[in-house]
Amino acid sequence: MFSSVSRGEPSVTSLGDLAPLAAIFKKQVRHLIRYPGEFIFVLIIPYFLTAMVVAMGNSAGGASAVSNFSVRTGSKLNPFVFLIIGAGVWMISWMVLEGIGTSLRDEQIKGTLEQNFLAPINRFLLLVGTALAQIVITTILFATVIAATVLVLAPGSAAGLVWAFGILMVGLIPLFGIGFVFAALVVRFKEPYAFTQAANVLFAVVTGTFYTVNFLPFWVQVISSAIPQTFVIQDMRLVVESVNSLFGAVGTILVLFTMAVIYPFLGYSFFKLFEKRAKIHGDLSKF
Amino acid sequence: MAIFPSSSHLSRLMGEMLAAFIKDVRVYFRYPSLIVSEFITLPAWFVLFAVGVTASFIPSETATSALSGSSAFGFFYWGFVFLIIFSTSIWGVGQYIRTEQLQGTIEQLFVAPISRVSIIFGRFARTFFTDLAIIAYTVLLIGGLGHQQISIGNPLLFALVIAILYLGVLGFGLIFAGITFRIKSFNILSNLTQFLVIGLCGVFFPLTALPGPVRLVSFMIPFTYFADLLRHSASGATTIADPALEVLVALVLGLGLFVVGLLFFKATEKYAQTRGLIGTH
Numbered sequence: 001m002f003s004s005v006s007r008g009e010p011s012v013t014s015l016g017d018l019a020p021l022a023a024i025f026k027k028q029v030r031h032l033i034r035y036p037g038e039f040i041f042v043l044i045i046p047y048f049l050t051a052m053v054v055a056m057g058n059s060a061g062g063a064s065a066v067s068n069f070s071v072r073t074g075s076k077l078n079p080f081v082f083l084i085i086g087a088g089v090w091m092i093s094w095m096v097l098e099g100i101g102t103s104l105r106d107e108q109i110k111g112t113l114e115q116n117f118l119a120p121i122n123r124f125l126l127l128v129g130t131a132l133a134q135i136v137i138t139t140i141l142f143a144t145v146i147a148a149t150v151l152v153l154a155p156g157s158a159a160g161l162v163w164a165f166g167i168l169m170v171g172l173i174p175l176f177g178i179g180f181v182f183a184a185l186v187v188r189f190k191e192p193y194a195f196t197q198a199a200n201v202l203f204a205v206v207t208g209t210f211y212t213v214n215f216l217p218f219w220v221q222v223i224s225s226a227i228p229q230t231f232v233i234q235d236m237r238l239v240v241e242s243v244n245s246l247f248g249a250v251g252t253i254l255v256l257f258t259m260a261v262i263y264p265f266l267g268y269s270f271f272k273l274f275e276k277r278a279k280i281h282g283d284l285s286k287f
Numbered sequence: 288m289a290i291f292p293s294s295s296h297l298s299r300l301m302g303e304m305l306a307a308f309i310k311d312v313r314v315y316f317r318y319p320s321l322i323v324s325e326f327i328t329l330p331a332w333f334v335l336f337a338v339g340v341t342a343s344f345i346p347s348e349t350a351t352s353a354l355s356g357s358s359a360f361g362f363f364y365w366g367f368v369f370l371i372i373f374s375t376s377i378w379g380v381g382q383y384i385r386t387e388q389l390q391g392t393i394e395q396l397f398v399a400p401i402s403r404v405s406i407i408f409g410r411f412a413r414t415f416f417t418d419l420a421i422i423a424y425t426v427l428l429i430g431g432l433g434h435q436q437i438s439i440g441n442p443l444l445f446a447l448v449i450a451i452l453y454l455g456v457l458g459f460g461l462i463f464a465g466i467t468f469r470i471k472s473f474n475i476l477s478n479l480t481q482f483l484v485i486g487l488c489g490v491f492f493p494l495t496a497l498p499g500p501v502r503l504v505s506f507m508i509p510f511t512y513f514a515d516l517l518r519h520s521a522s523g524a525t526t527i528a529d530p531a532l533e534v535l536v537a538l539v540l541g542l543g544l545f546v547v548g549l550l551f552f553k554a555t556e557k558y559a560q561t562r563g564l565i566g567t568h
Contacts, residue, residue, distance in 0.1 A: 041475055048482055052491060053336060057344030059492040060359045065344045072343050079343075194324035201331040210339030 020121040024129025028103075029136055042095060046087035046145045053210050054080050073212050077241050078153050085240065086209035088145040089168065089233045094200045095141070096134040096175050101182030102192040103130045123275070124268060127183065131176040138172060150240055160240040167239065167249075170256050171232035177263025178228075184267075184274035208233055228259050303401050307409020315413055325417075330425045333367045336491065358522075364437055365518040366490040367425070371418050372452055373484060373510060377477045379414035380460025383407050384467040393565055403556060404549065407464060411457055445520040447534065452513045454541040458548030459510075465548075465555035468564055488514050494527070509540035 032039065057079065058065045069079045107113035116126060147161050182199070186192040206220055207213070207229040213221055224230040231252040238245040315322070341359050383406070387393035396406065426437050439445050463480070470476055485491060487504060488511040494502050505511045511527070516537055518524045526533050559565050 037475055041478065048486075052485065053339045055492045055496050056336065056340045056363070059496045060340050060362070061344035068346055069343050072346070083339075189320065191318065191320045194318070194320040198324040198327040198331075201328045201335070205331050205335050205338075210335060211342045215338060215342040 018125070020119075021125050021129045021132070024126060025132050028099075028130050028133030032133065032137065042091060043141065043144050046084055046091045046141075050080060050084040050087045053083055075212075075237060075241060077157075077237065081149055081154050081157075081240065082237055083210055084149045085146055085164075085236050086207075086233050088141060089171075089229055089236065090200075090204045090207070090209045091145070092138050092141050092168070092172075093175055093203060093229050095137050096131075096172065097179050097182055097200060097203075098192075098196045099134050099137070100127065100131055100176065100179030101186055101196050103127075104183050105186045105192040123272075127180055127268070127271065128176075131179060134176075134179075135169075135172065138168065142168060146236075154240070157240045157242075160243050163239040163243060163246055164236040167232055167235045167253065167256070170253070170260055171228045174228040174256070174259035174263035177259075177265070177267030180264065180267030180271045184271040187271075187278050188274045203227060203229060206230070228256055228263070231256050300402075300405060303405035304408045304412070307401075307406045308412045309409075310406075311410045311413040315417070326421060326424060329371065329421050330428050333363070333425060334429075337363045337367075361437070361522045362518065362524070363491060364429075365521050366514065368422050368521075369452070369490055369510075369514045369517050370481075370485065371421060372449075372456055373490075374481065375411070375414045375418060375453075376456040376460035377463055377480060380407055380411050380457060381463030381467065381477065382473070383410050384464045385473045388467075388565075397560070397565055404461070404552065407461065407552075408457075411460065415453065439521050440523045441520045444534070445517075448513070448516045448520045448537070451534075451537050451541040452517060455509055455513055455537075455544040458541070458544030458546070461548030461552040462544075465552040468555050468559040484508070484510055487511070490514050509537070509544055512537045512540060 057069065061068045066079060069082075070076060073082060075082050104113060107116055117123070142165055146164065150157050150161055182192075182196060185195055189195065204210075206216065206224045207227050208216075208224065213224045213230055213234070216224065235249040235252055235256075238249050337360060340363065345359055384393065387396060396403065430436060463477075466476070467473055487497070487501065488508055489505065494505050494511070497505060506527075512533055515524075515527050516530070516533055519526045519530060519533075528536070
């Protein structure tokens, strides 16, 4: 499906052609662990934000805050667990989208982008290798933020964690597709952080990070339903609350699978469109 | 005490500051996507938390005694306004040194016949106006989308509190700018400071939510009183102490922060010059 479409870009026809993927993956992981201070900070942020919302909620709701929470959200989960699932998924999507979206920009700044584009490998592998490295971040964030919280505050829900991780992984694939769109926009408009920051905070608002999306106006809910994190957060909360709820979430999991097929394809097509334009206008070396 | 070493005349000082302000405005408008991002991101942060709390924890939009008599929405809105202004100290004033270091212009500025404090004032003035624009824009946005009305209960007191707050913010920003000469991990320190102020100064939840010993720490931070008075002057929320006394305390603390900030910045600047650390980052 993702074979060569442009002259000079080799196609991926055999397993041997995937060797660069491992090299790109290894390089990306090395870059990630090069700055441990920043990564530790990323692990702390979901805890801080969740604690802040819980403190604010308890202050605002007074003695009935927890019961209000249960009624308003329709969830029996401990509010901290409910909220940290949203915060954890949000932080994961932030890291993934920024990681993929700004990877080309980073290469531009380092002066290695043109060399990479001249390398005899398929461009798709460059993006996929970067995306695959995000699985490492996702797993670490899931374990240290979501799983750790569930095991401490709701140990009875530990079984749901396996399913929750599975849902997260499925949700990661369409997220890669959105990441490709981000990468394309960065190649076109430069200034990656302005774009990714605004998009990531807006994603938090519309995907129900700290509430259920039912509270949002209808037109916002329509937008929410096009973003995979909305379903990931919703379904993860359901299976952590009760594994039996998985059957009720089948519909949205199917939507996630559909997104997992369509979004990467659309994202990469979008990227190729902008890449072609960048090649013609010489944008790849401009920043 | 030569705080402004490069200028002894007020008119020259004003000229320096005006030039620094114009330079910063020009740089600001050079990156329109960052401006758009700022105007999207900041209100979005507010909506995220305000909706998170009001939608999930409280049955309806009512004033609660736990929030010092404010409505939940009003309580969070004024906390948000405080946070925007406080952020100026870190991302506006404090980040000035790091920005110039990264751009490679810090050493040229040090040999220019202008005080660095004047340049910082220029940036401060620019952020003051952009803060006001974002705060006003957010009011219009939430008024239009969320049908929430925001009003200021005591405009005179509000203006005084804003002036005190900005004085403190400028002083703290100068301290932060001075620290930037010595530290490498600016972003981590900036985020941590911001989180600590949010967590300890009653910005988004009342101090009564904090454990006793932590509350004592809160009482030692000037920004606790600034946030408290800002909310009181705007929405009539009850204060930590008698309002008149608290205004006096805040004024002294604001002035103190400003003077300490100036002295600290000058001292660290001199230290960096002596040790050859100006461009190190």
